[in-house]
Amino acid sequence: ETGVTQSPTHLIKTRGQQVTLRCSSQSGHNTVSWYQQALGQGPQFIFQYYREEENGRGNFPPRFSGLQFPNYSSELNVNALELDDSALYLCASSLDAGETQYFGPGTRLLVL
Amino acid sequence: QKEVEQDPGPLSVPEGAIVSLNCTYSNSAFQYFMWYRQYSRKGPELLMYTYSSGNKEDGRFTAQVDKSSKYISLFIRDSQPSDSATYLCAMSARGGNAGKSTFGDGTTLTVKP
Numbered sequence: 468e469t470g471v472t473q474s475p476t477h478l479i480k481t482r483g484q485q486v487t488l489r490c491s492s493q494s495g496h497n498t499v500s501w502y503q504q505a506l507g508q509g510p511q512f513i514f515q516y517y518r519e520e521e522n523g524r525g526n527f528p529p530r531f532s533g534l535q536f537p538n539y540s541s542e543l544n545v546n547a548l549e550l551d552d553s554a555l556y557l558c559a560s561s562l563d564a565g566e567t568q569y570f571g572p573g574t575r576l577l578v579l
Numbered sequence: 580q581k582e583v584e585q586d587p588g589p590l591s592v593p594e595g596a597i598v599s600l601n602c603t604y605s606n607s608a609f610q611y612f613m614w615y616r617q618y619s620r621k622g623p624e625l626l627m628y629t630y631s632s633g634n635k636e637d638g639r640f641t642a643q644v645d646k647s648s649k650y651i652s653l654f655i656r657d658s659q660p661s662d663s664a665t666y667l668c669a670m671s672a673r674g675g676n677a678g679k680s681t682f683g684d685g686t687t688l689t690v691k692p
Binding site for chain 2: 571
């Protein structure tokens with residue numbers, strides 16, 4: 468077991484709505500990365516949080532935002548949902564910013 | 580064009596076969612190379628991690644990196660039905676094998692008993 472948990476497991480939203488996805492990192496891990504995995508594709512890096520600060524961002528628009536809490540759990544927020552946002556959203560935590568990352572099971576988001 | 584291209588598959592082999600999975604890349608800054616295994620409805624799990632060129636072996640798995648050709652491979656010996664999964668290559672320029680990785684699109688492998 469990796470120890471990384473994500474909620475919810477599945478979610479259905481309509482275009483234009485907002486969504487919040489949550490991730491609990493493995494105990495002792497201070498770094499969380501978020502990825503988007505569309506069907507049939509590899510994960511794409513959204514952003515990383517290290518000790519509550521954003522520590523790098525991929526090629527995603529500002530309507531994708533995040534937060535890391537003092538206990539190092541994290542949220543991914545997506546505003547103004549579009550159909551193309553339908554994907555599996557993966558969270559990965561690591562002991563430190565340069566260490567092995569462990570993935571959670573993901574949240575499957577469907578935008579109608 | 581994508582920075583990382585992975586042989587798309589799918590790949591179907593009999594149990595006991597040797598499997599070769601391959602990726603090419605275009606970014607010369609990549610120095611860390613990873614292979615992940617992803618079972619259906621699960622997150623990826625790290626299988627192998629190598630830094631720079633060379634070979635690395637771990638049990639039935641061997642990872643090979645050729646930076647001059649910008650080509651990496653994963654070999655699976657004595658493949659088992661439990662190896663059936665999607666295999667993802669990933670690379671990063673810095674930060675070890677942690678976040679900010681660029682992934683290939685995966686190759687789905689089926690090992691038939």
